[in-house]
Amino acid sequence: MLFLLWLLPSVLAAQPSTPDPISAPLRVLDFGQLNFLHTTDTHGWLAGHLQEPSYSADWGDYVSFATRMREKAEAQGQDLLVIDTGDRVEGNGLYDSSEPKGIYLSDIFRHQDIDLLTSGNHELYKQNTSEAELLVTVPNFRGNYLASNIDIIHPTTNELVPLAPRFKKFTTKKQGIRIVAFGFLFDFNGNYNNTVVQRVSSTIKEDWFQEAIRDKEVDLFLVIGHVPVHSPEYRAIFKAIRGIRWDTPIQFFGGHQHVRDYAQYDSKAFGLASGRFMETIGFMSIDGLASKASHQSAVGPVFKRRYIDNNLLSYYHHTGLDQKTFPTEKGLNVSRLITKARSELHLDKVHGCAPRDLWMSRAKYPDPNSIYTWLETEVLRDVRDESRGDTPRLAIVNTGAMRFDIFKGPFTQDSTFIISPFTSTFRYVKDVPYDKAQLIVEVLNEQPQILSTDESSPTTLGPVEQLAYPEDVIAQNWPSPDEQIPMSGPALVPGYTTKDDAGTDGDDTIHSPISFYRVPNCIQTLISPNALETPKTVDMVYLDFIESKVIMAAKFAGFDVDIAKESDVYMPNMSLTNLILDWVKKNWKC
Numbered sequence: 001m002l003f004l005l006w007l008l009p010s011v012l013a014a015q016p017s018t019p020d021p022i023s024a025p026l027r028v029l030d031f032g033q034l035n036f037l038h039t040t041d042t043h044g045w046l047a048g049h050l051q052e053p054s055y056s057a058d059w060g061d062y063v064s065f066a067t068r069m070r071e072k073a074e075a076q077g078q079d080l081l082v083i084d085t086g087d088r089v090e091g092n093g094l095y096d097s098s099e100p101k102g103i104y105l106s107d108i109f110r111h112q113d114i115d116l117l118t119s120g121n122h123e124l125y126k127q128n129t130s131e132a133e134l135l136v137t138v139p140n141f142r143g144n145y146l147a148s149n150i151d152i153i154h155p156t157t158n159e160l161v162p163l164a165p166r167f168k169k170f171t172t173k174k175q176g177i178r179i180v181a182f183g184f185l186f187d188f189n190g191n192y193n194n195t196v197v198q199r200v201s202s203t204i205k206e207d208w209f210q211e212a213i214r215d216k217e218v219d220l221f222l223v224i225g226h227v228p229v230h231s232p233e234y235r236a237i238f239k240a241i242r243g244i245r246w247d248t249p250i251q252f253f254g255g256h257q258h259v260r261d262y263a264q265y266d267s268k269a270f271g272l273a274s275g276r277f278m279e280t281i282g283f284m285s286i287d288g289l290a291s292k293a294s295h296q297s298a299v300g301p302v303f304k305r306r307y308i309d310n311n312l313l314s315y316y317h318h319t320g321l322d323q324k325t326f327p328t329e330k331g332l333n334v335s336r337l338i339t340k341a342r343s344e345l346h347l348d349k350v351h352g353c354a355p356r357d358l359w360m361s362r363a364k365y366p367d368p369n370s371i372y373t374w375l376e377t378e379v380l381r382d383v384r385d386e387s388r389g390d391t392p393r394l395a396i397v398n399t400g401a402m403r404f405d406i407f408k409g410p411f412t413q414d415s416t417f418i419i420s421p422f423t424s425t426f427r428y429v430k431d432v433p434y435d436k437a438q439l440i441v442e443v444l445n446e447q448p449q450i451l452s453t454d455e456s457s458p459t460t461l462g463p464v465e466q467l468a469y470p471e472d473v474i475a476q477n478w479p480s481p482d483e484q485i486p487m488s489g490p491a492l493v494p495g496y497t498t499k500d501d502a503g504t505d506g507d508d509t510i511h512s513p514i515s516f517y518r519v520p521n522c523i524q525t526l527i528s529p530n531a532l533e534t535p536k537t538v539d540m541v542y543l544d545f546i547e548s549k550v551i552m553a554a555k556f557a558g559f560d561v562d563i564a565k566e567s568d569v570y571m572p573n574m575s576l577t578n579l580i581l582d583w584v585k586k587n588w589k590c
C-alpha cells in the first residue's frame with residue numbers, strides 16, 4: 001500500500017540550509033513477531049544531512065523513532081531489537097573535528113537504546129580508536145557489544161583479550177523468542193597492531209562457536225556484523241550454522257559496502273545491509289518464529305525488509321504520529337546535545353564557497369562535475385615539498401580517500417571532514433622513471449573493482465582500496481533509468497531505487513532513479529615546471545594508506561627498488577584533508 005505525503009517545508013526547516021522538500025510516496029512497514037531497526041556505517045553523521053532533506057533526521061530523532069517503534073511493537077505483543085553494525089567513526093565533523101576525536105560523538109551515540117552492536121574496520125585503523133571502543137563504547141552498551149573475531153591488547157594489562165563477548169544468548173521480552181547472536185567483522189587486515197582480527201573461516205571452527213550453534217534451545221540465530229551481506233564470510237557462517245541446524249531461521253545484518261542490500265541464503269535465512277551515513281534506517285520483521293508467547297513451533301517464517309529514508313516524515317508515517325506526538329523527551333535532548341556539539345566545534349564555520357556541485361559517482365569521470373577531476377586538475381597541483389623544490393612529481397591518490405560529494409555553496413568545517421576525514425599523509429620515492437610510475441598506476445587501476453579482498457588478503461595484490469560501490473553491488477542494487485516506477489501525481493524526488501534479492505520494493509520512499517558512474521581505483525596528477533615536456537624521472541608521491549599496494553604494484557610493474565626502505569615523508573604532516581582545505585581557502589571565495 002502506498003501513501004502520498006506532502007512534505008511540509010516547515011517540518012524540515014529546523015536545518016538551516018535544507019531546501020524545501022516536494023513530495024514522497026511511501027510504502028508501509030509490515031510488523032511481525034520480531035522486528036528490527038538497523039544502522040550501519042554512520043561514520044559520525046549523527047546530525048543527519050543538513051543539505052539533503054531526504055536524510056535530514058538526526059540521532060535524537062532516531063532515538064525518538066526507536067522508542068515509538070518499540071512502543072508500537074510491544075503494544076501489539078511483539079518485540080523490537082535495535083542493531084548497529086559498526087563504522088560509527090571517521091567521516092563527519094562531529095567525530096573528526098574534536099580533539100581528541102570522538103569525544104562529542106560517543107556521548108551522543110550512547111543515548112540510543114541499542115540491543116546489539118559490533119565493530120567496523122574504522123574502529124580499528126588506529127590504536128586510540130579501538131581503545132576507545134574497549135574503554136568507552138563496550139561499557140556504554142554493557143553486554144550488548146559483540147566481537148566474535150576481534151581481540152585487543154588491553155592498554156593497562158598488556159594482555160590480548162576479546163574486545164567484547166564473542167556471542168550472547170537471550171530471550172525476547174514479549175514473544176519469548178530464544179536468540180543466539182554473534183558479532184563479526186569481515187576478514188580485515190588493515191587494523192593497527194594492537195588488535196587482532198581472526199579470519200571468519202577459522203573463527204567458525206572454534207569450540208565456542210561450534211558449541212553455540214549446537215544449542216538446541218534456539219528459535220533464531222542472529223548474526224550481526226560489519227560484513228557485506230553478499231560475501232564469502234557470511235556465506236561461510238550461513239553454511240556452518242545450516243550444517244548443524246538445518247531448519248532454524250537465521251537473520252543476518254551487515255554493512256561495510258555503504259549500500260542498501262538484501263541477501264537470501266535460503267528460505268529461512270536472510271541478510272540486510274542498511275546503507276551509509278545515516279541516510280538509511282533498515283527495518284526487518286520476522287513472523288512465524290517458534291515462540292514461548294504463541295506456544296507455536298516455527299511455521300515457514302516470513303521475512304520482510306524495508307530501507308527507511310532517514311527523515312521526520314518517514315518517521316511520522318511509520319509510527320502514525322505527528323510533529324507533536326512523535327518526539328520523546330530523550331530524543332529532543334539528544335538533538336539539543338548535537339546542536340550544542342556542532343556549535344562548540346564550529347562546524348558551520350565557512351572556509352569558502354563551492355561554485356558548483358562536485359560528485360563522486362553521480363558525474364562521469366573525467367568530467368568538470370567530477371570531484372576526482374577537480375582533485376586532479378586543481379587541488380593536487382598544490383602537492384609540493386619544500387625540500388624537493390620543483391622536482392617533477394606524480395601525485396597518486398586512491399579514490400576511496402574521498403568520501404562524499406561537495407554541494408554548491410558554503411564549504412564548512414564540517415565539509416572538510418565529510419569529504420575526506422583521514423589523517424593519512426604523503427610519502428614518496430624519488431627518481432622513479434616516469435614510464436614505470438605510469439605503469440604502477442595502471443597496475444593499481446587494473447585490480448578488480450570488488451572489495452572482497454580489500455585490506456583482507458596480505459598475499460595477493462588486491463584492489464587498491466574499495467570502491468564505494470563494488471561492481472557486483474552496482475549490478476544488483478543500482479537504479480537504471482528504465483527501472484523507474486510509474487507513478488501518477490507530482491514528480492518523484494531523486495534517490496535510492498534499490499534492487500535486491502527480494503525485488504524492487506524495498507525502499508520505503510519511492511524515488512526517481514539517479515545515475516551513478518564508475519571511477520578508477522586511483523587518480524594521478526603530474527606536476528612539472530615544464531608542462532610541455534614529459535619528465536624522465538619523477539618523485540612518485542602517494543598517500544601512506546596505499547603504500548603496501550604501491551609496493552606490490554611496483555613489483556608487478558618491474559620497478560626494482562625496495563620502496564619500503566627507500567620511501568620517505570613528503571610534505572610533512574600534510575594530510576589530503578588539509579591539502580584540500582588549504583586549497584578551498586585560497587581558491588573558493590564566497
Ligand SMILES: Nc1ccn([C@@H]2O[C@H](COP(=O)(O)O)[C@@H](O)[C@H]2O)c(=O)n1
Nearest residue numbers: 087121256398400401422424465466545
Ligand atoms: N586512512 C584511510 C582509511 C580508509 N580509506 C578508505 O576507506 C575505505 C574503507 O572504508 P569503509 O567505510 O568502506 O570501511 C578503504 O578501503 C579506503 O578506500 C582511506 O582512503 N584512507
Ligand SMILES: [Zn+2]
Nearest residue numbers: 041087256258
Ligand atoms: Zn563504512
Ligand SMILES: [Zn+2]
Nearest residue numbers: 087120121256
Ligand atoms: Zn567498513
